[in-house]
Amino acid sequence: MPLQEHHSEKLIEVTRGPLTESVHAGHLAVVDTAGTLIASAGSPGYYTYARSAAKLLQAIPLVESGGAERLGLTEAETALCCASHGGEPRHTETARSLLAKAGCDESALCCGPQEPMFAPAADMLKAGGQPATALHNNCSGKHAGMLALAQIMGVSIHQYTDPGHPVQQKMLAAVADMCGVPQSGITLGIDGCGVPVFGMPISALALAYARLGSPAGLPEQRAEACRRIVDSIRHQPYYVAGTARFDTALVEATGGRIIGKFGAEGVYAASIPELGLGLALKIEDGAERAIYPAAAEALLQLGALRPEEAEKLAAFRRPPVYNRRGDTVGEIRPVFTLTRH
Amino acid sequence: MPLQEHHSEKLIEVTRGPLTESVHAGHLAVVDTAGTLIASAGSPGYYTYARSAAKLLQAIPLVESGGAERLGLTEAETALCCASHGGEPRHTETARSLLAKAGCDESALCCGPQEPMFAPAADMLKAGGQPATALHNNCSGKHAGMLALAQIMGVSIHQYTDPGHPVQQKMLAAVADMCGVPQSGITLGIDGCGVPVFGMPISALALAYARLGSPAGLPEQRAEACRRIVDSIRHQPYYVAGTARFDTALVEATGGRIIGKFGAEGVYAASIPELGLGLALKIEDGAERAIYPAAAEALLQLGALRPEEAEKLAAFRRPPVYNRRGDTVGEIRPVFTLTRH
Numbered sequence: 001m002p003l004q005e006h007h008s009e010k011l012i013e014v015t016r017g018p019l020t021e022s023v024h025a026g027h028l029a030v031v032d033t034a035g036t037l038i039a040s041a042g043s044p045g046y047y048t049y050a051r052s053a054a055k056l057l058q059a060i061p062l063v064e065s066g067g068a069e070r071l072g073l074t075e076a077e078t079a080l081c082c083a084s085h086g087g088e089p090r091h092t093e094t095a096r097s098l099l100a101k102a103g104c105d106e107s108a109l110c111c112g113p114q115e116p117m118f119a120p121a122a123d124m125l126k127a128g129g130q131p132a133t134a135l136h137n138n139c140s141g142k143h144a145g146m147l148a149l150a151q152i153m154g155v156s157i158h159q160y161t162d163p164g165h166p167v168q169q170k171m172l173a174a175v176a177d178m179c180g181v182p183q184s185g186i187t188l189g190i191d192g193c194g195v196p197v198f199g200m201p202i203s204a205l206a207l208a209y210a211r212l213g214s215p216a217g218l219p220e221q222r223a224e225a226c227r228r229i230v231d232s233i234r235h236q237p238y239y240v241a242g243t244a245r246f247d248t249a250l251v252e253a254t255g256g257r258i259i260g261k262f263g264a265e266g267v268y269a270a271s272i273p274e275l276g277l278g279l280a281l282k283i284e285d286g287a288e289r290a291i292y293p294a295a296a297e298a299l300l301q302l303g304a305l306r307p308e309e310a311e312k313l314a315a316f317r318r319p320p321v322y323n324r325r326g327d328t329v330g331e332i333r334p335v336f337t338l339t340r341h
Numbered sequence: 342m343p344l345q346e347h348h349s350e351k352l353i354e355v356t357r358g359p360l361t362e363s364v365h366a367g368h369l370a371v372v373d374t375a376g377t378l379i380a381s382a383g384s385p386g387y388y389t390y391a392r393s394a395a396k397l398l399q400a401i402p403l404v405e406s407g408g409a410e411r412l413g414l415t416e417a418e419t420a421l422c423c424a425s426h427g428g429e430p431r432h433t434e435t436a437r438s439l440l441a442k443a444g445c446d447e448s449a450l451c452c453g454p455q456e457p458m459f460a461p462a463a464d465m466l467k468a469g470g471q472p473a474t475a476l477h478n479n480c481s482g483k484h485a486g487m488l489a490l491a492q493i494m495g496v497s498i499h500q501y502t503d504p505g506h507p508v509q510q511k512m513l514a515a516v517a518d519m520c521g522v523p524q525s526g527i528t529l530g531i532d533g534c535g536v537p538v539f540g541m542p543i544s545a546l547a548l549a550y551a552r553l554g555s556p557a558g559l560p561e562q563r564a565e566a567c568r569r570i571v572d573s574i575r576h577q578p579y580y581v582a583g584t585a586r587f588d589t590a591l592v593e594a595t596g597g598r599i600i601g602k603f604g605a606e607g608v609y610a611a612s613i614p615e616l617g618l619g620l621a622l623k624i625e626d627g628a629e630r631a632i633y634p635a636a637a638e639a640l641l642q643l644g645a646l647r648p649e650e651a652e653k654l655a656a657f658r659r660p661p662v663y664n665r666r667g668d669t670v671g672e673i674r675p676v677f678t679l680t681r682h
Contacts, residue, residue: 014606014627017530019540021390022606022627025366049362112665126467137665189358190670199360265355265363285626286355286363324453324478329531 024290051263067152080141086242087116210278213271297334392604408493421482427583428457551619554612638675
């Protein structure tokens with residue numbers, strides 16, 4: 001499906017001294033569990049890949065099938081299935097235990113090696129002369145979850161990343177269903193870790209996140225799976241991201257009243273159960289530095305984030321720009337106002 | 342000076358499978374030595390910081406004053422004054438020799454430490470347990486050049502990064518003069534390395550680069566300085582950038598018929614002496630990945646880059662997007678056509 005007509009809106013400015021040096025345009029949609037558009041910026045129907053923001057939806061089949069329970073997954077392990085983790089030691093240990101419960105080891109992972117996203121963890125590896133492995137890949141939890149699902153389904157674990165593999169078919173079905181779009185309306189690409197990624201309107205991703213946090217209207221087994229996934233992140237936020245990461249800090253700052261998930265190339269999705277809302281955004285140019293200011297600002301404008309919580313997240317919402325001597329020379333700041341519908 | 346009205350043009354697309362996943366908008370100006378606009382994309386008068394693209398202009402006072410000759414600078418050392426180098430061993434050695442000729446050592450550098458931009462050089466340092474120093478800072482050559490100019494001018498080397506220091510005043514004057522704007526029309530910010538950066542219309546930066554490569558109309562001492570600076574980069578392109586860098590590859594691919602310089606936050610400037618033209622561009626969102634495809638494509642459309650040269654630079658003009666397993670999953674590609682004036 002090609003990119004449709006859209007209207008770009010400037011969401012974020014990066015200043016340096018008296019000038020705005022760079023700008024980030026994007027799109028944002030806030031919807032309720034019926035899919036009604038509540039607020040927006042830019043074009044709420046903007047069509048793009050959900051990238052890692054889909055991981056929470058991809059975890060549904062494993063939990064919904066009773067597989068997570070049968071394998072005895074801990075909440076940390078369930079959260080890791082949804083994670084773009086930092087590759088910190090507790091993340092890789094948890095990936096290992098999850099793989100063991102799936103009857104595998106890291107040799108079964110097809111995500112490829114990746115240096116830990118958390119720079120100090122990458123430096124630690126280098127200092128020890130150790131190469132990064134597939135366990136350090138920020139997606140290792142998702143891949144371990146896919147292997148676990150293959151075992152539960154009784155299908156081969158080989159080629160589990162292939163779009164035609166039963167595991168990927170299950171995930172596509174769950175994603176499409178949660179997003180309220182037919183499977184034919186989802187465009188498939190290949191992620192950095194080799195598995196399919198899901199193209200859709202950001203409003204559809206927002207709907208999935210609204211349902212994820214407020215699943216009362218869903219079939220009971222699906223609703224229970226959503227609750228368990230959301231609870232795993234609420235209770236173990238470290239395992240969905242890690243040290244110094246917004247996804248983890250957002251849960252900690254709000255006591256789990258909001259959960260959210262980063263996606264590569266400028267994607268964010270969040271669930272606000274107490275308002276029955278889901279939010280999704282895309283920074284058009286894919287810049288990660290613009291994601292968190294935009295997400296935090298939107299949550300504040302919605303009244304989902306309380307002022308004292310926004311204060312705790314200030315370093316994400318309006319981060320200073322430093323030079324290499326540590327002086328503040330500018331800032332990254334949100335400059336949009338949500339349109340209410 | 343605030344950002345004026347402008348028209349953004351989509352310059353670069355980043356694809357993944359069947360979708361365009363991210364886009365980069367920007368502005369581009371091509372002018373002759375009289376400042377006449379020859380070609381453009383977006384708004385050729387877009388006002389932004391020149392960042393490190395100003396380094397070639399900042400090297401002028403040292404060369405023009407006869408200082409480079411008096412201190413016996415080699416072409417590699419002169420090129421390093423203009424560099425955003427990779428922090429590779431030959432770069433740091435050259436920075437050290439340049440400092441020695443200026444009667445200083447690295448303790449005089451105020452740029453702050455920075456990990457080498459060239460990742461294998463950074464890894465090598467880490468593997469050896471050595472911290473990055475100011476010599477590894479990509480700007481260490483520029484700073485060494487500033488110290489050399491202070492010595493030649495007979496002024497204090499202390500606080501040489503202060504906008505009021507005679508060295509910075511000389512540089513502001515040279516930049517404004519080459520760009521054809523009054524000093525009052527230049528907006529000052531602070532760079533990543535602590536010294537002033539120069540805000541101006543990109544058309545003014547393009548004019549400076551046209552003059553740099555075709556300096557016949559300039560006063561003789563200035564013209565000679567421009568020739569020496571351009572020649573230093575033509576003859577020693579490794580020292581203006583380094584391994585696997587576009588600035589170096591561009592000179593090598595064209596046999597020095599074109600020279601160009603990267604700047605942080607999406608800036609590029611190039612000189613095409615045989616056509617008497619200068620080019621400058623700004624990627625609005627500051628993304629480095631969009632700079633080289635845009636610069637190479639514009640040079641190709643201008644006929645400055647020959648098809649076989651463009652072929653040599655294909656990995657910069659239209660780089661594949663890989664996943665972490667090494668499969669090609671998309672590409673970064675130019676999507677603009679220059680408007681001729």
